Amino acid sequence: MPITDKDILIKMEDIYKSFGEQEVHKGINLLVPKGGISVILGPSGTGKSVLLKQMMGLILPDKGDVIVENESLVGMSRKKLIQIRKKFGMLFQNAALFDSMNVFDNIAFPLREHTKYKEKQIKDIVMEKLRLVGLKDVENKMPSELSGGMRKRVGLARAIALEPKIILYDEPTTGLDPIMKDVVNNLIHSTQEQLDITSVVISHDIESTLKIADFVSMIYDGKAVINGTIDDFKTTDDPYVKQFISGSMEGPIKVF
Amino acid sequence: MTNIFSFIGRPFLQLINGSGRMILLFFDAIKWLFVPPFRFRLFLRQVEFIGVNSLSVIILTGTFTGMVFAFQSYIGFNKFGAEYMVGTVVGLGMARELGPVLSAIMVAARAGSAITAEIGTMRVSEQIDALNSLAVEPVQYLIVPRILAGTVVMPLLNVIAVFCGIAGGYFVGVDILGINKTLYLENMYRYVDLSDLYNGITKAVVFGLLLTMVGCYKGFYTSGGAQGVGKATTESVVLSCVLILVFDYILTAFMF
Numbered sequence: 034m035p036i037t038d039k040d041i042l043i044k045m046e047d048i049y050k051s052f053g054e055q056e057v058h059k060g061i062n063l064l065v066p067k068g069g070i071s072v073i074l075g076p077s078g079t080g081k082s083v084l085l086k087q088m089m090g091l092i093l094p095d096k097g098d099v100i101v102e103n104e105s106l107v108g109m110s111r112k113k114l115i116q117i118r119k120k121f122g123m124l125f126q127n128a129a130l131f132d133s134m135n136v137f138d139n140i141a142f143p144l145r146e147h148t149k150y151k152e153k154q155i156k157d158i159v160m161e162k163l164r165l166v167g168l169k170d171v172e173n174k175m176p177s178e179l180s181g182g183m184r185k186r187v188g189l190a191r192a193i194a195l196e197p198k199i200i201l202y203d204e205p206t207t208g209l210d211p212i213m214k215d216v217v218n219n220l221i222h223s224t225q226e227q228l229d230i231t232s233v234v235i236s237h238d239i240e241s242t243l244k245i246a247d248f249v250s251m252i253y254d255g256k257a258v259i260n261g262t263i264d265d266f267k268t269t270d271d272p273y274v275k276q277f278i279s280g281s282m283e284g285p286i287k288v289f
Numbered sequence: 290m291t292n293i294f295s296f297i298g299r300p301f302l303q304l305i306n307g308s309g310r311m312i313l314l315f316f317d318a319i320k321w322l323f324v325p326p327f328r329f330r331l332f333l334r335q336v337e338f339i340g341v342n343s344l345s346v347i348i349l350t351g352t353f354t355g356m357v358f359a360f361q362s363y364i365g366f367n368k369f370g371a372e373y374m375v376g377t378v379v380g381l382g383m384a385r386e387l388g389p390v391l392s393a394i395m396v397a398a399r400a401g402s403a404i405t406a407e408i409g410t411m412r413v414s415e416q417i418d419a420l421n422s423l424a425v426e427p428v429q430y431l432i433v434p435r436i437l438a439g440t441v442v443m444p445l446l447n448v449i450a451v452f453c454g455i456a457g458g459y460f461v462g463v464d465i466l467g468i469n470k471t472l473y474l475e476n477m478y479r480y481v482d483l484s485d486l487y488n489g490i491t492k493a494v495v496f497g498l499l500l501t502m503v504g505c506y507k508g509f510y511t512s513g514g515a516q517g518v519g520k521a522t523t524e525s526v527v528l529s530c531v532l533i534l535v536f537d538y539i540l541t542a543f544m545f
């Protein structure tokens with residue numbers, strides 16, 4: 034079944050974005066279906082993180098539109114945008130934990146900001162989220178005392194604290210050893226299964242992609258070269274995709 | 290030829306660009322000041338950091354400035370036998386000029402730099418993006434409490450600096466240089482008005498706003514990792530000090 038027939042959650046229409054002289058996106062069209070794990074692949078430095086930030090309006094495109102559940106983010110007031118962001122949880126590349134707060138306060142932060150829960154309820158939720166990401170006895174530690182993998186888990190626990198509909202992962206497996214990579218992949222998978230949400234993962238890791246993805250897109254030279262299901266991805270004749278999967282220097286993708 | 294133009298033009302453009310961004314950020318902060326939730330706790334924490342923790346520095350600066358000032362002005366007045374005017378000059382100088390300017394420069398060096406380093410580190414480690422992604426407005430959460438605290442606390446610190454300066458001047462003038470106590474105080478009371486103190490307090494309000502605004506602005510627009518944070522912090526202190534002196538002239542000329 035082609036991706037266009039599915040229930041679409043996020044629609045990116047003809048996105049252009051430049052930073053100074055550098056054109057990062059040159060007309061990206063991308064659909065993120067509701068449910069499942071969508072992976073956005075691409076070589077390093079092709080603006081994948083920027084794309085992810087555009088999905089929740091952290092950065093706005095120069096031209097084009099981002100539509101989340103039929104609401105256009107471009108031209109939306111900042112107050113409205115803040116409301117839209119509550120639908121999202123984001124796991125940053127280095128977790129971006131608030132280093133002035135301990136683990137408990139980091140996870141409790143969105144709850145204290147946006148809910149009227151009592152401290153007792155907040156404690157229950159924080160413990161539940163920590164259990165969900167497979168951590169215990171860390172709530173009183175400071176972020177600087179945690180390992181990279183643990184920071185990512187705490188970051189994920191914070192991202193899911195408000196029970197978002199969509200979780201965005203910014204290169205979750207980059208810089209991890211093979212075992213930790215598998216742990217994080219399983220974490221993304223189990224979070225997806227348990228919470229029944231939509232996950233968007235950006236990555237340049239083919240192995241992880243084949244393991245977890247339901248849908249795959251690939252960005253090259255500021256455009257999306259493929260946007261389909263995992264089966265479309267595996268069977269495509271597209272030379273860019275084939276080169277990227279094989280990890281070869283030979284092919285249309287230029288190596289500098 | 291074009292090199293000369295770009296050599297002159299680029300810093301000029303950067304200056305206009307930078308001032309524009311800082312003023313926009315300032316108006317943005319004003320706007321978010323009046324939008325709930327009001328973060329009183331964060332405000333108090335900044336009052337403690339900018340104000341209470343600066344007390345020792347302010348007391349030392351004020352006292353020694355007053356003491357030196359008494360010595361130096363004694364040399365001048367002694368030449369025509371008007372030593373009893375030392376108290377007047379110390380009082381006027383501290384209240385109108387040295388109190389506000391020196392305490393503002395000390396606070397810029399102590400708290401302004403720390404504000405830039407903290408916000409700058411949050412920027413480069415994506416913690417500001419994380420705030421955004423958790424549907425919390427960073428301008429409201431980070432900048433508003435700081436500039437509000439700076440504006441409220443600086444005049445109070447100024448009054449303490451002025452008081453310490455006058456006390457230091459009295460100690461040097463009367464106890465060390467042996468000026469007649471009654472004449473010293475009498476002349477100070479006669480020629481130093483409360484309006485002189487108000488004059489200095491007005492300056493301190495402006496300086497407090499200025500140094501926290503520069504600190505926040507430099508931190509908020511930091512880029513380029515750890516090196517960028519270092520650079521931003523230096524620029525923040527230099528810019529704060531220069532602006533304090535420039536605005537000191539403007540305010541003095543205006544209130545003359």
